[in-house]
Amino acid sequence: MKNTIAERILDFLKGYPPFNLIPKITLLEIAKNVEIHYFEKDQIIFSQNDNPHEHFYMVYEGAVRLYRFAEDKKHVLDICDEGDLFGLRPLIMKENYLMGAAANEETILYSIPINIFNDIILNFPKVSQFLIASFATNTRDPFSEKHKGKLFANIEAIKKVENNFIEAQSAKYTRNPITCPPSISVQEAAIIMTKNVINSIVVTKNKIPIGIITDKDMRTKIGTGLFKITDKAASIMTQPVITFPENITVAEAQIARLKHKVSHLCITKDGTNTSELVGILSEHDLNLIQGNNPLLLIKEIKLAKDAETLKYIRSKAAELTKGYIEQEIPIYFVTKVISEINTAITKRAIELSIKEIGRKPPVAYSWFAVGSQGRKEQLLMTDQDNALVFENVEEEQYESVKSYFLNLATKVTEKLNIVGFDYCPANIMASNPKWCSSIDEWKQQFKEWIKDPIPEKILLSIIFFDFELIYGNQELYDEMAKSVLKYIRKNQIFLSFLGKVTLDNPPPLGFFKQFLVEQDGENKDNFDIKSRAIRPLVDAARIFSLYHGLQINNTIARYEKLMEVEPQNKDLFESCSNSFKILLQFRTSQGLTNNDTGRYVDINNLSKADRLKLKSCFNPIKNVQEALKLRFKTSQIS
Known part of the structure; x- marks a missing residue:
């Protein structure tokens, strides 16, 4: 009954x-x-x-x-x-x-x-994740060691869910791979590969992988005459191998290959290179699992002949982002992958533009991304923000050198616009003569911003403190970054002014925890998730990082580093990092669903679950802003 x-x-x-x-x-x-x-x-x-x-x-x-x-x-x-x-x-x-x-x-x-309910917490990790996030609204330090010790008996399982890619599809690898000992000749190894119709062979010693020989090794090392076919297999193998455990996911495999630039991963019993080999995961295996693979897209970008082709490839990257979000793959991984694709597109746009001009740049230069792309957080097709720095030249050369780079920047920004990255409404682009300058001019510009921090200048300059090298000379980038941190060390009051401007941004919620929405304009009654929720966390991470002289741009990476350098505030920074991840994933999901930037959210159309998810992120914003007020004495700034 x-x-x-x-x-x-x-x-x-x-x-x-x-x-x-x-x-x-x-x-x-x-x-x-x-x-x-x-x-x-x-x-x-x-x-x-x-x-x-x-x-x-x-x-x-x-x-x-x-x-x-x-x-x-x-x-x-x-x-x-x-x-x-x-x-x-x-x-x-x-x-x-x-x-x-x-x-x-x-x-x-x-x-x-x-x-x-205790059993529910232990047996359903997603329930645990929800509660961890929602507790941020009830306590200042929801992730503190005090709470971690008591919060859930199965805390390790929860951490695993949060930090690894277990939600992603498992990668299907080749079991019982073909192997050979290091002592056989290259010719013998090649015969084994030919007989088994494979493009790689793992070199093992006592069943432990110590190296790998691929078709590429045969071409570049034997075909070029660097080694003989009678040499030992050990002499041409690539080592050490990159290893993973048997439960490797597609997401982990992709990021490992991006990071290590390898075509094969060895699967071992415990995931280390000191345990027995059980399988091999190749680029071909991953391509079969997921055709819209980031490495394939980057390869396509490198071969693109025009901006229209880059636009098509970037549309495939949007599909990739959507798939990652739907699979609930951690947002930090998603930002890394999509940032690599955006960077590759910009690099190719620069290469195509140089080819179009018909002559190489006259001096060393660096192309910077600033703003969200500089922080490697640009998941949606928003507007472009970039700048260019070139090395110092004699006065009589200056105009011709600058003219070349302005011409180059104009062509690059045009191509990026074709791809789908709109022109910056504020004209913060390398095609603007103001943001295409020599290294000394850039140093002087940052010096003026830092020494004379009036609100108007600060609002303009904030975006430039998140600059990231995309293409060109690394030394110019390092020189500029070091000079900025040096000026700030000498003028710490600048951080107080920066904090004051940041804290002028209205909080996300009203007194009774209702969402503060836009009062007029085309987005009336919508919630500005970028300005009211994401930006305060980005700004706080930037200010604390500049205070410590950290040459890190990504918001999540900044908070993770801040947890190390300020262990007494580890819980605060961890809660901010988690809130930022939730907000960024939420905005990306909204943008993909509505085919826009995801910035403005119609609160009335959100489910109860989504409203709670958003609210759970707001207490860390309040807490970190309180920390800014205390640390930088912003109340004393008029």
């Missing part, structure tokens, strides 16, 4: 996170144990410092206000409405309630016993 009350509860629960992540049969068992409670307006549910109940709560109808007493004043922290959870964290932490809860109006609550 059906339990109709439990069925109704199940129907409600499955519409909200994290219950929508739980299989129906398991969710029904939870529903059977749910109790229903009615509270009149202003009735207390639990008080601050009370011992935790044996269950946590979900709002079925009505609303609940969460409040805290501090310095004899009552502060309303949040208003929970339909589908919101509260009162869970103290149960997991085994501590008293840090806040009180009272009915804000007539309210019906579902109470869920913690004893049956």
Whole structure:
């Protein structure tokens, strides 16, 4: 006989996170144990410092206000409405309630016993991930060692889900690969490869891979006469091999090949190069699994003859991004891959433009990406931001040299525009004479920005503090980066002004945690996720990194490094990093769905789960901005 009350509860629960992540049969068992409670307006549910109940709560109808007493004043922290959870964290932490809860109006609550939910946390990692993110709204340091020790008994499994690519498709590799000992001749190895119709052979010693010989080795080392066919296989093998464990995913394989520039990965029992070989994963294997492979796209880019071809390849990269997002592959991996593709496109646009001009650049130069591309966070087709620096020349050469590079930059930006990267509305492009200058001129420009930090100049200059070498001379880039950090070390007050401008940006939420939306214009009533949520985290990471003299541009990489250099603030920076990942993935998903930049979000069309996901990211923004105020004394800047 059906339990109709439990069925109704199940129907409600499955519409909200994290219950929508739980299989129906398991969710029904939870529903059977749910109790229903009615509270009149202003009735207390639990008080601050009370011992935790044996269950946590979900709002079925009505609303609940969460409040805290501090310095004899009552502060309303949040208003929970339909589908919101509260009162869970103290149960997991085994501590008293840090806040009180009272009915804000007539309210019906579902109470869920913690004893049956503990198993859910352990057995369903996605539930754990959701709770880790959502706890950011209830505590300053949701990722602290204190919390990690108690938060979940299965914390290692959760970390694995968060940091590895287990959501991605498993790579199918060739088992029992053909091998040979290092002592046989190259000719013997070639005969084995020919007989087995393979393009590579793994050189092993006691079943452990020590090297690999490919068709390329045969061509470049034997065919060119560098070695003889009678030489030992060990003399021409590529070593050491790149190894991975048997559960390698497509995502891991792709990023390994991008990083190490190899065509084959060796699969060993424990993933190290000291254990037994069990398989080989080749470029061909990956191509069969995923035809829209980033390495293939980069190869196509290098062979492209015009901007139209680059545009077609970039459209395939957009499909690749969409596939990664749908597979829930970690956003840091996605940014790395798409950034490599964007960089390759820009490089090819420069090469095609130089060929079009018909003569090589007269002096050494560097092409920089600034802004989101400079931070390697440009996942969608937004506008282009770039600059060019060339080496110092004699005065009589200056005009002709600059003329060449302006001509080059104009052709490059035209090609990037054809590809789909719109011209920068603020004209921050290398084709603008102001942003195509010699190294001394660039140094002087940064010096002026840093020594005289008036708001107008700061707003203009912020984008240039995220510059990344795309093409050209590495030494020019290093010289410029070092000079910028040197000027900032001498003028630390600049960071206070930078912080002040950053903190002038309105927060994401109003007093009662409602989203602050645009009040007028074509995006009226939409939420600007870039300006109100992503940018504050980007700005904070930049300021703290400049303070420590870190030559790092990527926001996630900045926060990870800051965790090392400021271990006392590790929890704060980790929560910021996690929030940034969620926001960037959310914006990318929105942009791909709506075929736009993903910047403006229609809050009313979001599911409850998505609204909660966004809200979970906002507390770290508030916390890191408080840290900026204290560290850089921004309140003293007029």
